[in-house]
Amino acid sequence: MFDQYSDIIAHTLANADAPHARKHDFLSAGTEVTLLDSGVIKFEPNTACDTSVVISCAVHGNETAPIEIISRIIDDLLAEEQKCGQRVLFILANPWSMVAAERFVDLNMNRLFCGQWQHQDLTLKEVKRAAKLEAFVANFYAEEPVTVTQRLHYDCHTAIKDSARARFALYPFVADRQIPDSQKAFLDQADIQTLLLQQSAGNTFSSFTSSTQQAQSFTLELGKVKAFGANDLSQFNGIDSALRRLIAGDPLPNEPARTVDSFSVCxxxxxxxxxxxxxxxxxxxxxxxxxxxxxxxxxxxxxxxxxxxxxxxxxxxxxxxxxxxxxxxxxxxx
Ligand SMILES: [Zn+2]
Structure with missing residues:
Protein backbone atom coordinates (compact mmCIF):
# COMPACT_ATOMS: atom_id res chain seq x y z
CA MET A 1 0.00 0.00 0.00
CA PHE A 2 2.83 2.41 0.82
CA ASP A 3 5.27 1.48 -2.03
CA GLN A 4 8.85 1.29 -0.75
CA TYR A 5 7.99 3.18 2.44
CA SER A 6 7.79 1.43 5.78
CA ASP A 7 4.51 2.95 6.92
CA ILE A 8 1.97 5.70 6.28
CA ILE A 9 4.13 8.27 8.11
CA ALA A 10 7.13 7.72 5.80
CA HIS A 11 4.84 7.56 2.75
CA THR A 12 3.06 10.78 3.69
CA LEU A 13 6.32 12.64 4.43
CA ALA A 14 7.75 11.55 1.05
CA ASN A 15 4.57 12.27 -0.92
CA ALA A 16 3.41 15.57 0.56
CA ASP A 17 3.67 17.22 -2.85
CA ALA A 18 3.60 14.18 -5.16
CA PRO A 19 0.66 13.88 -7.54
CA HIS A 20 -1.42 11.15 -6.00
CA ALA A 21 -2.61 7.97 -7.67
CA ARG A 22 -5.50 6.36 -5.78
CA LYS A 23 -4.70 2.80 -4.66
CA HIS A 24 -7.06 0.02 -3.86
CA ASP A 25 -6.70 -3.46 -2.38
CA PHE A 26 -8.55 -6.25 -0.58
CA LEU A 27 -7.28 -8.03 2.55
CA SER A 28 -7.81 -11.79 2.87
CA ALA A 29 -10.75 -11.26 5.28
CA GLY A 30 -12.47 -9.24 2.53
CA THR A 31 -11.77 -5.79 4.00
CA GLU A 32 -11.50 -3.19 1.24
CA VAL A 33 -8.60 -0.76 1.64
CA THR A 34 -8.38 2.47 -0.36
CA LEU A 35 -5.55 5.00 -0.21
CA LEU A 36 -7.51 8.09 -1.27
CA ASP A 37 -4.66 10.59 -1.09
CA SER A 38 -1.36 11.07 0.74
CA GLY A 39 -2.19 10.42 4.38
CA VAL A 40 -5.83 9.47 3.75
CA ILE A 41 -6.72 5.77 3.95
CA LYS A 42 -10.08 4.01 4.24
CA PHE A 43 -10.89 0.53 5.57
CA GLU A 44 -14.29 -1.05 4.90
CA PRO A 45 -15.19 -4.50 6.21
CA ASN A 46 -17.29 -6.81 4.03
CA THR A 47 -19.46 -7.68 7.03
CA ALA A 48 -22.48 -5.67 8.21
CA CYS A 49 -21.24 -2.83 10.41
CA ASP A 50 -23.03 -0.12 12.37
CA THR A 51 -20.39 2.60 12.71
CA SER A 52 -18.44 4.95 10.44
CA VAL A 53 -15.50 6.44 12.32
CA VAL A 54 -13.07 9.12 11.18
CA ILE A 55 -9.79 9.10 13.10
CA SER A 56 -7.63 12.10 12.30
CA CYS A 57 -4.28 13.43 13.48
CA ALA A 58 -1.57 15.87 12.30
CA VAL A 59 -3.95 18.79 11.81
CA HIS A 60 -0.94 20.23 13.64
CA GLY A 61 2.03 18.41 12.07
CA ASN A 62 4.36 18.48 15.08
CA GLU A 63 1.88 16.65 17.34
CA THR A 64 3.53 13.34 16.66
CA ALA A 65 2.35 10.88 19.32
CA PRO A 66 -1.17 10.43 17.89
CA ILE A 67 0.36 10.09 14.39
CA GLU A 68 2.57 7.24 15.63
CA ILE A 69 -0.34 5.54 17.43
CA ILE A 70 -2.54 5.75 14.34
CA SER A 71 0.23 4.57 12.01
CA ARG A 72 0.64 1.43 14.14
CA ILE A 73 -3.10 0.73 14.07
CA ILE A 74 -3.02 1.06 10.25
CA ASP A 75 0.00 -1.31 10.07
CA ASP A 76 -1.86 -3.87 12.20
CA LEU A 77 -5.02 -3.57 10.09
CA LEU A 78 -3.00 -4.13 6.90
CA ALA A 79 -1.23 -7.12 8.49
CA GLU A 80 -4.66 -8.34 9.70
CA GLU A 81 -3.39 -8.44 13.27
CA GLN A 82 -6.09 -5.89 14.13
CA LYS A 83 -9.66 -6.89 13.26
CA CYS A 84 -11.62 -4.51 11.06
CA GLY A 85 -15.28 -4.66 12.12
CA GLN A 86 -16.31 -1.04 11.36
CA ARG A 87 -15.75 1.46 8.56
CA VAL A 88 -12.74 3.66 9.33
CA LEU A 89 -11.25 6.67 7.57
CA PHE A 90 -7.77 7.60 8.84
CA ILE A 91 -6.44 11.07 8.08
CA LEU A 92 -2.94 12.50 8.54
CA ALA A 93 -4.23 15.98 7.92
CA ASN A 94 -1.28 18.30 7.28
CA PRO A 95 1.67 16.59 5.50
CA TRP A 96 3.63 19.84 4.96
CA SER A 97 3.66 20.71 8.64
CA MET A 98 4.70 17.10 9.40
CA VAL A 99 7.68 17.57 7.02
CA ALA A 100 8.51 20.93 8.63
CA ALA A 101 7.94 19.53 12.17
CA GLU A 102 5.86 22.62 12.85
CA ARG A 103 2.35 23.21 14.15
CA PHE A 104 1.45 24.61 10.71
CA VAL A 105 3.17 26.11 7.66
CA ASP A 106 1.03 29.09 6.53
CA LEU A 107 -2.21 28.95 8.51
CA ASN A 108 -3.55 27.11 11.56
CA MET A 109 -5.52 24.39 9.79
CA ASN A 110 -7.83 23.92 12.75
CA ARG A 111 -9.42 27.30 11.97
CA LEU A 112 -10.08 26.46 8.30
CA PHE A 113 -13.00 24.04 8.53
CA CYS A 114 -16.75 24.59 8.28
CA GLY A 115 -16.01 26.27 4.95
CA GLN A 116 -13.64 28.88 6.45
CA TRP A 117 -11.09 27.82 3.81
CA GLN A 118 -13.27 29.63 1.23
CA HIS A 119 -12.30 32.97 2.77
CA GLN A 120 -8.54 32.33 2.58
CA ASP A 121 -5.88 32.38 -0.15
CA LEU A 122 -6.89 29.29 -2.14
CA THR A 123 -3.35 28.83 -3.48
CA LEU A 124 -2.06 27.91 0.00
CA LYS A 125 -1.53 24.16 0.52
CA GLU A 126 -3.24 24.01 3.92
CA VAL A 127 -6.27 25.86 2.53
CA LYS A 128 -6.60 23.43 -0.40
CA ARG A 129 -6.08 20.47 1.91
CA ALA A 130 -8.82 21.58 4.34
CA ALA A 131 -11.24 21.78 1.40
CA LYS A 132 -10.22 18.29 0.22
CA LEU A 133 -10.49 16.79 3.71
CA GLU A 134 -14.03 18.12 4.08
CA ALA A 135 -14.90 16.42 0.77
CA PHE A 136 -13.22 13.11 1.73
CA VAL A 137 -15.07 13.02 5.04
CA ALA A 138 -18.44 13.99 3.55
CA ASN A 139 -18.07 11.28 0.87
CA PHE A 140 -17.01 8.71 3.46
CA TYR A 141 -20.18 9.28 5.48
CA ALA A 142 -22.40 9.60 2.39
CA GLU A 143 -21.23 6.22 1.03
CA GLU A 144 -22.01 4.28 4.21
CA PRO A 145 -24.28 1.23 3.96
CA VAL A 146 -27.79 1.34 5.45
CA THR A 147 -26.64 -0.77 8.42
CA VAL A 148 -24.62 2.19 9.77
CA THR A 149 -26.41 4.02 12.58
CA GLN A 150 -23.52 5.87 14.19
CA ARG A 151 -21.04 8.45 12.85
CA LEU A 152 -17.99 9.24 14.96
CA HIS A 153 -14.94 11.48 14.61
CA TYR A 154 -11.95 11.63 16.94
CA ASP A 155 -9.43 14.35 16.02
CA CYS A 156 -6.27 13.59 17.97
CA HIS A 157 -3.88 16.29 19.17
CA THR A 158 -1.20 16.92 21.77
CA ALA A 159 -0.81 20.26 23.53
CA ILE A 160 2.11 22.71 23.66
CA LYS A 161 1.43 23.54 27.30
CA ASP A 162 1.52 21.43 30.40
CA SER A 163 -1.87 20.54 31.74
CA ALA A 164 -3.07 20.02 35.30
CA ARG A 165 -5.27 17.35 33.68
CA ALA A 166 -3.12 15.14 31.45
CA ARG A 167 -5.77 14.49 28.80
CA PHE A 168 -8.96 16.26 27.87
CA ALA A 169 -11.65 16.25 25.21
CA LEU A 170 -13.39 19.20 23.56
CA TYR A 171 -16.99 18.62 22.49
CA PRO A 172 -17.98 21.04 19.70
CA PHE A 173 -21.09 23.14 20.08
CA VAL A 174 -24.21 22.04 18.22
CA ALA A 175 -27.48 23.70 19.27
CA ASP A 176 -29.80 21.56 21.45
CA ARG A 177 -27.37 18.66 21.59
CA GLN A 178 -26.20 16.78 24.69
CA ILE A 179 -23.30 14.38 24.88
CA PRO A 180 -24.54 10.76 25.06
CA ASP A 181 -23.38 8.56 27.95
CA SER A 182 -21.89 6.09 25.43
CA GLN A 183 -19.43 8.78 24.31
CA LYS A 184 -18.53 9.63 27.91
CA ALA A 185 -17.91 5.90 28.31
CA PHE A 186 -15.59 5.94 25.27
CA LEU A 187 -13.62 8.85 26.76
CA ASP A 188 -13.34 6.98 30.06
CA GLN A 189 -12.08 3.89 28.18
CA ALA A 190 -9.47 6.16 26.57
CA ASP A 191 -8.36 7.41 30.04
CA ILE A 192 -9.81 10.86 29.32
CA GLN A 193 -11.56 12.10 32.47
CA THR A 194 -11.99 15.74 31.49
CA LEU A 195 -14.50 17.13 29.05
CA LEU A 196 -14.87 20.73 27.89
CA LEU A 197 -18.30 21.44 26.46
CA GLN A 198 -18.06 24.30 23.98
CA GLN A 199 -20.85 26.87 23.92
CA SER A 200 -20.34 28.56 20.60
CA ALA A 201 -19.84 27.30 17.05
CA GLY A 202 -16.22 26.84 15.97
CA ASN A 203 -14.38 26.10 12.74
CA THR A 204 -12.26 23.16 13.84
CA PHE A 205 -12.17 19.80 12.07
CA SER A 206 -14.39 18.28 14.77
CA SER A 207 -16.81 21.23 14.52
CA PHE A 208 -17.17 20.43 10.81
CA THR A 209 -18.06 16.77 11.33
CA SER A 210 -20.41 17.46 14.23
CA SER A 211 -22.25 20.43 12.73
CA THR A 212 -22.49 19.34 9.08
CA GLN A 213 -22.14 15.53 9.16
CA GLN A 214 -24.21 14.66 12.26
CA ALA A 215 -21.21 12.90 13.83
CA GLN A 216 -20.40 12.62 17.50
CA SER A 217 -17.04 14.41 17.31
CA PHE A 218 -14.28 15.35 19.69
CA THR A 219 -10.98 17.15 19.61
CA LEU A 220 -8.81 15.02 21.89
CA GLU A 221 -5.81 16.57 23.66
CA LEU A 222 -3.79 13.50 24.57
CA GLY A 223 -0.56 14.80 26.15
CA LYS A 224 2.47 16.92 25.39
CA VAL A 225 4.04 17.74 21.98
CA LYS A 226 7.26 15.81 21.26
CA ALA A 227 9.30 15.00 18.10
CA PHE A 228 8.84 11.78 16.11
CA GLY A 229 10.46 8.91 18.05
CA ALA A 230 10.67 10.91 21.31
CA ASN A 231 7.21 9.93 22.56
CA ASP A 232 6.56 7.55 25.42
CA LEU A 233 3.70 5.77 23.66
CA SER A 234 2.77 3.88 26.85
CA GLN A 235 1.18 7.17 28.00
CA PHE A 236 -1.26 6.77 25.13
CA ASN A 237 -2.36 3.20 25.89
CA GLY A 238 -5.87 4.33 26.79
CA ILE A 239 -6.71 5.93 23.46
CA ASP A 240 -4.85 3.20 21.55
CA SER A 241 -6.86 0.37 23.10
CA ALA A 242 -10.18 2.25 22.99
CA LEU A 243 -9.74 2.96 19.26
CA ARG A 244 -8.72 -0.65 18.58
CA ARG A 245 -11.80 -2.02 20.36
CA LEU A 246 -14.03 0.39 18.46
CA ILE A 247 -12.48 -0.53 15.08
CA ALA A 248 -12.73 -4.26 15.84
CA GLY A 249 -16.44 -3.82 16.53
CA ASP A 250 -16.04 -5.10 20.10
CA PRO A 251 -18.81 -4.06 22.48
CA LEU A 252 -17.95 -0.91 24.42
CA PRO A 253 -19.65 0.11 27.67
CA ASN A 254 -22.71 2.35 27.42
CA GLU A 255 -21.92 4.23 30.62
CA PRO A 256 -18.60 5.48 32.01
CA ALA A 257 -17.13 3.39 34.84
CA ARG A 258 -15.36 6.43 36.30
CA THR A 259 -16.46 10.05 36.54
CA VAL A 260 -15.77 12.21 33.52
CA ASP A 261 -15.64 15.81 34.80
CA SER A 262 -17.43 18.32 32.56
CA PHE A 263 -16.46 21.97 32.27
CA SER A 264 -18.10 24.88 30.49
CA VAL A 265 -16.78 28.31 29.56
CA CYS A 266 -17.81 31.11 31.94
ZN1 LIG B 1 -3.22 20.42 17.89
Whole structure:
Protein backbone atom coordinates (compact mmCIF):
# COMPACT_ATOMS: atom_id res chain seq x y z
CA MET A 1 0.00 0.00 0.00
CA PHE A 2 2.83 2.41 0.82
CA ASP A 3 5.27 1.48 -2.03
CA GLN A 4 8.85 1.29 -0.75
CA TYR A 5 7.99 3.18 2.44
CA SER A 6 7.79 1.43 5.78
CA ASP A 7 4.51 2.95 6.92
CA ILE A 8 1.97 5.70 6.28
CA ILE A 9 4.13 8.27 8.11
CA ALA A 10 7.13 7.72 5.80
CA HIS A 11 4.84 7.56 2.75
CA THR A 12 3.06 10.78 3.69
CA LEU A 13 6.32 12.64 4.43
CA ALA A 14 7.75 11.55 1.05
CA ASN A 15 4.57 12.27 -0.92
CA ALA A 16 3.41 15.57 0.56
CA ASP A 17 3.67 17.22 -2.85
CA ALA A 18 3.60 14.18 -5.16
CA PRO A 19 0.66 13.88 -7.54
CA HIS A 20 -1.42 11.15 -6.00
CA ALA A 21 -2.61 7.97 -7.67
CA ARG A 22 -5.50 6.36 -5.78
CA LYS A 23 -4.70 2.80 -4.66
CA HIS A 24 -7.06 0.02 -3.86
CA ASP A 25 -6.70 -3.46 -2.38
CA PHE A 26 -8.55 -6.25 -0.58
CA LEU A 27 -7.28 -8.03 2.55
CA SER A 28 -7.81 -11.79 2.87
CA ALA A 29 -10.75 -11.26 5.28
CA GLY A 30 -12.47 -9.24 2.53
CA THR A 31 -11.77 -5.79 4.00
CA GLU A 32 -11.50 -3.19 1.24
CA VAL A 33 -8.60 -0.76 1.64
CA THR A 34 -8.38 2.47 -0.36
CA LEU A 35 -5.55 5.00 -0.21
CA LEU A 36 -7.51 8.09 -1.27
CA ASP A 37 -4.66 10.59 -1.09
CA SER A 38 -1.36 11.07 0.74
CA GLY A 39 -2.19 10.42 4.38
CA VAL A 40 -5.83 9.47 3.75
CA ILE A 41 -6.72 5.77 3.95
CA LYS A 42 -10.08 4.01 4.24
CA PHE A 43 -10.89 0.53 5.57
CA GLU A 44 -14.29 -1.05 4.90
CA PRO A 45 -15.19 -4.50 6.21
CA ASN A 46 -17.29 -6.81 4.03
CA THR A 47 -19.46 -7.68 7.03
CA ALA A 48 -22.48 -5.67 8.21
CA CYS A 49 -21.24 -2.83 10.41
CA ASP A 50 -23.03 -0.12 12.37
CA THR A 51 -20.39 2.60 12.71
CA SER A 52 -18.44 4.95 10.44
CA VAL A 53 -15.50 6.44 12.32
CA VAL A 54 -13.07 9.12 11.18
CA ILE A 55 -9.79 9.10 13.10
CA SER A 56 -7.63 12.10 12.30
CA CYS A 57 -4.28 13.43 13.48
CA ALA A 58 -1.57 15.87 12.30
CA VAL A 59 -3.95 18.79 11.81
CA HIS A 60 -0.94 20.23 13.64
CA GLY A 61 2.03 18.41 12.07
CA ASN A 62 4.36 18.48 15.08
CA GLU A 63 1.88 16.65 17.34
CA THR A 64 3.53 13.34 16.66
CA ALA A 65 2.35 10.88 19.32
CA PRO A 66 -1.17 10.43 17.89
CA ILE A 67 0.36 10.09 14.39
CA GLU A 68 2.57 7.24 15.63
CA ILE A 69 -0.34 5.54 17.43
CA ILE A 70 -2.54 5.75 14.34
CA SER A 71 0.23 4.57 12.01
CA ARG A 72 0.64 1.43 14.14
CA ILE A 73 -3.10 0.73 14.07
CA ILE A 74 -3.02 1.06 10.25
CA ASP A 75 0.00 -1.31 10.07
CA ASP A 76 -1.86 -3.87 12.20
CA LEU A 77 -5.02 -3.57 10.09
CA LEU A 78 -3.00 -4.13 6.90
CA ALA A 79 -1.23 -7.12 8.49
CA GLU A 80 -4.66 -8.34 9.70
CA GLU A 81 -3.39 -8.44 13.27
CA GLN A 82 -6.09 -5.89 14.13
CA LYS A 83 -9.66 -6.89 13.26
CA CYS A 84 -11.62 -4.51 11.06
CA GLY A 85 -15.28 -4.66 12.12
CA GLN A 86 -16.31 -1.04 11.36
CA ARG A 87 -15.75 1.46 8.56
CA VAL A 88 -12.74 3.66 9.33
CA LEU A 89 -11.25 6.67 7.57
CA PHE A 90 -7.77 7.60 8.84
CA ILE A 91 -6.44 11.07 8.08
CA LEU A 92 -2.94 12.50 8.54
CA ALA A 93 -4.23 15.98 7.92
CA ASN A 94 -1.28 18.30 7.28
CA PRO A 95 1.67 16.59 5.50
CA TRP A 96 3.63 19.84 4.96
CA SER A 97 3.66 20.71 8.64
CA MET A 98 4.70 17.10 9.40
CA VAL A 99 7.68 17.57 7.02
CA ALA A 100 8.51 20.93 8.63
CA ALA A 101 7.94 19.53 12.17
CA GLU A 102 5.86 22.62 12.85
CA ARG A 103 2.35 23.21 14.15
CA PHE A 104 1.45 24.61 10.71
CA VAL A 105 3.17 26.11 7.66
CA ASP A 106 1.03 29.09 6.53
CA LEU A 107 -2.21 28.95 8.51
CA ASN A 108 -3.55 27.11 11.56
CA MET A 109 -5.52 24.39 9.79
CA ASN A 110 -7.83 23.92 12.75
CA ARG A 111 -9.42 27.30 11.97
CA LEU A 112 -10.08 26.46 8.30
CA PHE A 113 -13.00 24.04 8.53
CA CYS A 114 -16.75 24.59 8.28
CA GLY A 115 -16.01 26.27 4.95
CA GLN A 116 -13.64 28.88 6.45
CA TRP A 117 -11.09 27.82 3.81
CA GLN A 118 -13.27 29.63 1.23
CA HIS A 119 -12.30 32.97 2.77
CA GLN A 120 -8.54 32.33 2.58
CA ASP A 121 -5.88 32.38 -0.15
CA LEU A 122 -6.89 29.29 -2.14
CA THR A 123 -3.35 28.83 -3.48
CA LEU A 124 -2.06 27.91 0.00
CA LYS A 125 -1.53 24.16 0.52
CA GLU A 126 -3.24 24.01 3.92
CA VAL A 127 -6.27 25.86 2.53
CA LYS A 128 -6.60 23.43 -0.40
CA ARG A 129 -6.08 20.47 1.91
CA ALA A 130 -8.82 21.58 4.34
CA ALA A 131 -11.24 21.78 1.40
CA LYS A 132 -10.22 18.29 0.22
CA LEU A 133 -10.49 16.79 3.71
CA GLU A 134 -14.03 18.12 4.08
CA ALA A 135 -14.90 16.42 0.77
CA PHE A 136 -13.22 13.11 1.73
CA VAL A 137 -15.07 13.02 5.04
CA ALA A 138 -18.44 13.99 3.55
CA ASN A 139 -18.07 11.28 0.87
CA PHE A 140 -17.01 8.71 3.46
CA TYR A 141 -20.18 9.28 5.48
CA ALA A 142 -22.40 9.60 2.39
CA GLU A 143 -21.23 6.22 1.03
CA GLU A 144 -22.01 4.28 4.21
CA PRO A 145 -24.28 1.23 3.96
CA VAL A 146 -27.79 1.34 5.45
CA THR A 147 -26.64 -0.77 8.42
CA VAL A 148 -24.62 2.19 9.77
CA THR A 149 -26.41 4.02 12.58
CA GLN A 150 -23.52 5.87 14.19
CA ARG A 151 -21.04 8.45 12.85
CA LEU A 152 -17.99 9.24 14.96
CA HIS A 153 -14.94 11.48 14.61
CA TYR A 154 -11.95 11.63 16.94
CA ASP A 155 -9.43 14.35 16.02
CA CYS A 156 -6.27 13.59 17.97
CA HIS A 157 -3.88 16.29 19.17
CA THR A 158 -1.20 16.92 21.77
CA ALA A 159 -0.81 20.26 23.53
CA ILE A 160 2.11 22.71 23.66
CA LYS A 161 1.43 23.54 27.30
CA ASP A 162 1.52 21.43 30.40
CA SER A 163 -1.87 20.54 31.74
CA ALA A 164 -3.07 20.02 35.30
CA ARG A 165 -5.27 17.35 33.68
CA ALA A 166 -3.12 15.14 31.45
CA ARG A 167 -5.77 14.49 28.80
CA PHE A 168 -8.96 16.26 27.87
CA ALA A 169 -11.65 16.25 25.21
CA LEU A 170 -13.39 19.20 23.56
CA TYR A 171 -16.99 18.62 22.49
CA PRO A 172 -17.98 21.04 19.70
CA PHE A 173 -21.09 23.14 20.08
CA VAL A 174 -24.21 22.04 18.22
CA ALA A 175 -27.48 23.70 19.27
CA ASP A 176 -29.80 21.56 21.45
CA ARG A 177 -27.37 18.66 21.59
CA GLN A 178 -26.20 16.78 24.69
CA ILE A 179 -23.30 14.38 24.88
CA PRO A 180 -24.54 10.76 25.06
CA ASP A 181 -23.38 8.56 27.95
CA SER A 182 -21.89 6.09 25.43
CA GLN A 183 -19.43 8.78 24.31
CA LYS A 184 -18.53 9.63 27.91
CA ALA A 185 -17.91 5.90 28.31
CA PHE A 186 -15.59 5.94 25.27
CA LEU A 187 -13.62 8.85 26.76
CA ASP A 188 -13.34 6.98 30.06
CA GLN A 189 -12.08 3.89 28.18
CA ALA A 190 -9.47 6.16 26.57
CA ASP A 191 -8.36 7.41 30.04
CA ILE A 192 -9.81 10.86 29.32
CA GLN A 193 -11.56 12.10 32.47
CA THR A 194 -11.99 15.74 31.49
CA LEU A 195 -14.50 17.13 29.05
CA LEU A 196 -14.87 20.73 27.89
CA LEU A 197 -18.30 21.44 26.46
CA GLN A 198 -18.06 24.30 23.98
CA GLN A 199 -20.85 26.87 23.92
CA SER A 200 -20.34 28.56 20.60
CA ALA A 201 -19.84 27.30 17.05
CA GLY A 202 -16.22 26.84 15.97
CA ASN A 203 -14.38 26.10 12.74
CA THR A 204 -12.26 23.16 13.84
CA PHE A 205 -12.17 19.80 12.07
CA SER A 206 -14.39 18.28 14.77
CA SER A 207 -16.81 21.23 14.52
CA PHE A 208 -17.17 20.43 10.81
CA THR A 209 -18.06 16.77 11.33
CA SER A 210 -20.41 17.46 14.23
CA SER A 211 -22.25 20.43 12.73
CA THR A 212 -22.49 19.34 9.08
CA GLN A 213 -22.14 15.53 9.16
CA GLN A 214 -24.21 14.66 12.26
CA ALA A 215 -21.21 12.90 13.83
CA GLN A 216 -20.40 12.62 17.50
CA SER A 217 -17.04 14.41 17.31
CA PHE A 218 -14.28 15.35 19.69
CA THR A 219 -10.98 17.15 19.61
CA LEU A 220 -8.81 15.02 21.89
CA GLU A 221 -5.81 16.57 23.66
CA LEU A 222 -3.79 13.50 24.57
CA GLY A 223 -0.56 14.80 26.15
CA LYS A 224 2.47 16.92 25.39
CA VAL A 225 4.04 17.74 21.98
CA LYS A 226 7.26 15.81 21.26
CA ALA A 227 9.30 15.00 18.10
CA PHE A 228 8.84 11.78 16.11
CA GLY A 229 10.46 8.91 18.05
CA ALA A 230 10.67 10.91 21.31
CA ASN A 231 7.21 9.93 22.56
CA ASP A 232 6.56 7.55 25.42
CA LEU A 233 3.70 5.77 23.66
CA SER A 234 2.77 3.88 26.85
CA GLN A 235 1.18 7.17 28.00
CA PHE A 236 -1.26 6.77 25.13
CA ASN A 237 -2.36 3.20 25.89
CA GLY A 238 -5.87 4.33 26.79
CA ILE A 239 -6.71 5.93 23.46
CA ASP A 240 -4.85 3.20 21.55
CA SER A 241 -6.86 0.37 23.10
CA ALA A 242 -10.18 2.25 22.99
CA LEU A 243 -9.74 2.96 19.26
CA ARG A 244 -8.72 -0.65 18.58
CA ARG A 245 -11.80 -2.02 20.36
CA LEU A 246 -14.03 0.39 18.46
CA ILE A 247 -12.48 -0.53 15.08
CA ALA A 248 -12.73 -4.26 15.84
CA GLY A 249 -16.44 -3.82 16.53
CA ASP A 250 -16.04 -5.10 20.10
CA PRO A 251 -18.81 -4.06 22.48
CA LEU A 252 -17.95 -0.91 24.42
CA PRO A 253 -19.65 0.11 27.67
CA ASN A 254 -22.71 2.35 27.42
CA GLU A 255 -21.92 4.23 30.62
CA PRO A 256 -18.60 5.48 32.01
CA ALA A 257 -17.13 3.39 34.84
CA ARG A 258 -15.36 6.43 36.30
CA THR A 259 -16.46 10.05 36.54
CA VAL A 260 -15.77 12.21 33.52
CA ASP A 261 -15.64 15.81 34.80
CA SER A 262 -17.43 18.32 32.56
CA PHE A 263 -16.46 21.97 32.27
CA SER A 264 -18.10 24.88 30.49
CA VAL A 265 -16.78 28.31 29.56
CA CYS A 266 -17.81 31.11 31.94
CA UNK A 267 -15.59 33.87 30.54
CA UNK A 268 -13.69 34.45 27.29
CA UNK A 269 -10.55 36.41 28.00
CA UNK A 270 -9.84 39.02 25.35
CA UNK A 271 -6.85 41.29 25.00
CA UNK A 272 -8.80 44.54 24.96
CA UNK A 273 -6.01 47.13 24.47
CA UNK A 274 -2.23 47.63 24.39
CA UNK A 275 -2.37 48.40 28.14
CA UNK A 276 -4.26 45.20 28.93
CA UNK A 277 -2.48 43.07 31.54
CA UNK A 278 -2.79 39.32 31.93
CA UNK A 279 -2.17 38.64 35.63
CA UNK A 280 -1.27 34.95 35.35
CA UNK A 281 2.26 33.73 34.55
CA UNK A 282 3.05 32.61 30.98
CA UNK A 283 3.82 29.06 32.10
CA UNK A 284 0.42 28.50 33.76
CA UNK A 285 -0.78 24.98 32.92
CA UNK A 286 -4.10 24.25 31.24
CA UNK A 287 -6.84 23.60 33.82
CA UNK A 288 -4.94 25.46 36.54
CA UNK A 289 -7.40 26.28 39.33
CA UNK A 290 -8.06 29.84 40.57
CA UNK A 291 -9.99 30.54 43.73
CA UNK A 292 -12.86 33.03 44.16
CA UNK A 293 -11.72 36.65 44.03
CA UNK A 294 -8.47 36.00 42.11
CA UNK A 295 -7.84 38.79 39.58
CA UNK A 296 -7.15 37.33 36.11
CA UNK A 297 -6.73 40.45 33.98
CA UNK A 298 -6.89 44.20 34.24
CA UNK A 299 -7.25 46.99 31.69
CA UNK A 300 -7.46 50.42 33.31
CA UNK A 301 -10.65 50.42 35.39
CA UNK A 302 -11.80 47.11 33.85
CA UNK A 303 -10.87 43.81 35.44
CA UNK A 304 -11.94 40.21 35.72
CA UNK A 305 -12.01 38.32 39.01
CA UNK A 306 -13.00 34.71 39.65
CA UNK A 307 -16.64 34.47 40.82
CA UNK A 308 -18.06 32.68 43.84
CA UNK A 309 -16.76 29.25 42.89
CA UNK A 310 -13.34 28.11 41.62
CA UNK A 311 -12.55 28.63 37.93
CA UNK A 312 -10.06 26.92 35.65
CA UNK A 313 -7.94 28.51 32.90
CA UNK A 314 -7.31 26.88 29.51
CA UNK A 315 -5.36 28.00 26.42
CA UNK A 316 -3.75 31.04 28.11
CA UNK A 317 -1.77 33.18 25.67
CA UNK A 318 -1.02 36.78 26.65
CA UNK A 319 0.80 37.46 23.38
CA UNK A 320 -2.16 37.74 21.03
CA UNK A 321 -3.03 40.90 19.04
CA UNK A 322 -5.53 43.35 20.55
CA UNK A 323 -9.08 42.08 20.03
CA UNK A 324 -8.15 38.39 20.06
CA UNK A 325 -8.80 35.65 22.57
CA UNK A 326 -6.14 35.23 25.24
CA UNK A 327 -7.68 32.26 27.10
CA UNK A 328 -10.85 30.76 28.51
CA UNK A 329 -12.10 30.59 32.08
CA UNK A 330 -14.10 27.46 32.92
CA UNK A 331 -16.44 26.25 35.61
CA UNK A 332 -16.91 22.65 36.57
CA UNK A 333 -20.49 21.64 35.85
CA UNK A 334 -20.49 18.00 36.88
ZN1 LIG B 1 -3.22 20.42 17.89
Missing amino acids: HEIERTSEQWQFLVPDETANFAEFLPGHMIWQDGAEEYRVGDQPEYLVFPNAHVPVGQRAGLMLRKIG
